[in-house]
Amino acid sequence: MSHTRIKFCGMTRAEDVRLAVELGVDFIGLILAERSPRRLLPGQARALRALVPEEIGVVALVMDNPRGEVADIVAGLHPDYLQFHGGEDDAFCAGFGLPFFKAIAMGDGGDPLEAMANFPSAHGFVLDGHGAGEQGGSGRSFDWTRLPKDSGRPVLLAGGLSPDNVALAIRTAHPWGVDVSSGIEATPGVKDAAKMRRFADAVRAADAAV
Structure with a gap:
């Protein structure tokens, strides 16, 4: 059976993090980008991070945060990964001693492989439906067949x-992982427990059917 990694992103409440842990997701995303409606203050992020066992990766999301602020996030939060959503270049992203994911905006119709080539240091990539310079978590989709088949990362x-659609997405694109925020929410930042369970179940059912 294949294993599609699951990332629940934009977590803001302890009860949602606890359920994500119970469901055995692979990554939990905590947002520290200033413009995000799911933004956490440093103390809030640390409290949620403390609920996550070491087998689940904690991803700290930033978007054009100043270098000193990102360094403070790394020192105070101890995330396992960083995720960059802004205009940061490869050298900036690689400068904090942690593996990082770079978000690639797919809403503008560009070639994702060209964009990915600009980040040779990236551990991996998040291909999202938003346009360049926009926030993730918009709930906007894109043509899943544009996902590179063999990016090497x-x-x-x-x-x-x-x-309702993640199983089709997995069958269509065969991604290494799936990343969800608004699709498992009641309101921005407030997750819906039933949707969280259904999403995890749908991913695992799709994997089992391969």
């Missing part, structure tokens, strides 16, 4: 995923 499919 992990690729998380994001943008418009939900419990």
Whole structure:
């Protein structure tokens, strides 16, 4: 059976993090980007991070945060990964001593492989449906067949995923992982427990059917 990694992103509540842990997701995303409606203050992020066991990766998301601020996040939060959503270049992203994911905006119709080639240091990529310079978590999808088939590095499919379409997304694109935020929410930052369970179940059912 294949294993599609699951990332629940934009977590803001302890009860949602606890359920994500119970469901055995692979990554939990905590957002520290200033413009995000799911933004956490450093103390809030540390409290949620403390609930995550070491077998689940904690990803700290930033977007054009100043270098000193990112360094403070690394020192105070101790995330396992960083994820960059802004105009950061490869040298900036690689400068904090952690593996990182770079978000690639797919809403503008560009070639993702060209964009990915600009980040030789990246551990992996998050291909999202938003346009360049926009926030992730918009719930906008893109043509899943545009996902590179062999990028040589992990690729998380994001943008418009939900419990109802994630199995089709996996069958279509065969991503290394899937990344969901708004598709498992009641309101921005407030996750819906039933949707979280259905999403995880749908991913595992799709894997089992391969």
